[in-house]
Amino acid sequence: MxxxxxxxxxxxxxxxxxxxxxxxxxxxxxxxxxxxxxxxxxxxxxxxxxxxxxxxxxxxxxxxxxxxxxxxxxxxxxxxxxxxxxxxxxxxxxxxxxxxxxxxxxxxxxxxxxxxxxxxxxxxxxxxxxxxxxxxxxxxxxxxxxxxxxxxxxxxxxxxxxxxxxxxxxxxxxxxxxxxxxxxxxxxxxxxxxxxxxxxxxxxxxxxxxxxxxxxxxxxxxxxAYIDHRLAREDQILACLADGHETIRDMVAVMYADVDKRLHPAAAHSALAHVIHLIELGKVASDTALDQIDLNATFRLAETV
Structure with missing residues (x-):
């Protein structure tokens, strides 16, 4: 990171x-x-x-x-x-x-x-x-x-x-x-x-x-540095999806393994915000409609042409 x-x-x-x-x-x-x-x-x-x-x-x-x-x-x-x-x-x-x-x-x-x-x-x-x-x-x-x-x-x-x-x-x-x-x-x-x-x-x-x-x-x-950190977090999310981690909670457990677990719920919401942004950019896909996506949705890498 x-x-x-x-x-x-x-x-x-x-x-x-x-x-x-x-x-x-x-x-x-x-x-x-x-x-x-x-x-x-x-x-x-x-x-x-x-x-x-x-x-x-x-x-x-x-x-x-x-x-x-x-x-x-x-x-x-x-x-x-x-x-x-x-x-x-x-x-x-x-x-x-x-x-x-x-x-x-x-x-x-x-x-x-x-x-x-x-x-x-x-x-x-x-x-x-x-x-x-x-x-x-x-x-x-x-x-x-x-x-x-x-x-x-x-x-x-x-x-x-x-x-x-x-x-x-x-x-x-x-x-x-x-x-x-x-x-x-x-x-x-x-x-x-x-x-x-x-x-x-x-x-x-x-x-x-x-x-x-x-x-x-x-x-x-x-x-x-704040911006670079956020963009690196999105790269982490893409890597997690490539490794088969399909949910926000699974990704947070990997990305924030060294962070106080009291902060994981808040981290999950920021991770969700990142995933939504990546969907808007066409890099991630979900079977859940964009306006219905929450912490229970599952995600995958978008197919590339």
Whole structure:
């Protein structure tokens, strides 16, 4: 497999507000786990009249930490990258406290399959932004400017936010320094994900701030490694099919043999996303209709002419 230069070490304390740059501060929520790493990083943009990105979970200690960090300031915008329970639940309570509105791409297009076995954080099924943003829409603030980039893949409604003044991207779960992102059909789509990775790479940002974990300091080569890793995973799937492994679970057992088995259910969904992408490319076939494919389907290499 292609190696990704993951970054996992960084200095933080729960409840502490850290200044990361002239315009960026961060408070990390105390919700660590296999899919949240050290917890949700909540970003505060600007000073005085500020924006908040991914407020995180509704947790008393976390709410107190956010309130302390924002003391004497007003939130003008609350932005959400997507609808998972580690990102969006505190959005509306925080916005209401400050008389602000919540901005996001809207609810997911399709309910993801797999339920809680798929993601520890799960889906914030009631999430609905006050304002549905458009791709590349610009949001000016008090000394800061954010541009929304609709980046479907991890979820259909995933959005990253570019801070124009610092050529920095808040990448949500689209790209993370500590791990790859789960792509879970039918709402998640691998073809969309790969396309958006290339789009993000080509913007040549100076730095990425994911919602979980430390910054990515050299985004373009890091994202290319992400892409190479995904393409190598598809080569692995083709090899598994050539060796007679017909199901997603059989392929995951081979491909992720050295990975914590708690992560295998999530890996199965990403593998399924890869297989669907390979079917769309004409490299894999199944007797199950494309819109009916799930973890129980069987697959084979497509016949070549």
């Amino acid at each position: 292609t190696s990704i230069p993951f970054v996992r070490e960084f200095d933080f304390e729960y409840g502490r507000c850290d200044t990361l740059s002239p315009l960026i501060r961060r408070v990390i929520a105390p919700n660590p786990g296999p899919f949240t790493f050290t917890g949700t990083g909540v970003y505060i943009i600007g000073h005085g009249s500020v924006a908040v990105i991914d407020p995180g979970p509704v947790d008393p200690a976390h709410i107190a930490a956010i309130d302390t960090a924002l003391e004497g300031e007003t939130v003008s915008h609350v932005f959400v990258t997507h609808h998972h329970l580690d990102h969006s639940p505190l959005a509306h309570p925080l916005a209401e406290k400050h008389g602000a509105r919540v901005y996001g791409f809207g609810p997911p297009q399709i309910a993801p399959a797999g339920g809680e076995v798929r993601l520890e954080a799960g889906d914030d099924v009631g999430f609905q932004p006050d304002v549905q943003i458009e791709d590349e829409e610009i949001f000016p603030g008090a000394g800061w400017t954010l541009q929304a980039l609709h980046t479907p893949g991890h979820t259909s409604n995933h959005v990253c936010y570019a801070l124009i003044e610092e050529n920095t991207l808040f990448s949500g779960d689209h790209v993370m320094g500590w791990s790859t992102s789960v792509i879970s059909p039918p709402d998640g789509h691998m073809g969309d994900y790969l396309f958006q990775l290339a789009r993000m790479r080509d913007r040549d940002f100076t730095r990425l701030w994911p919602t979980h974990g430390p910054a990515v300091e050299s985004p373009s080569p890091f994202i290319q």
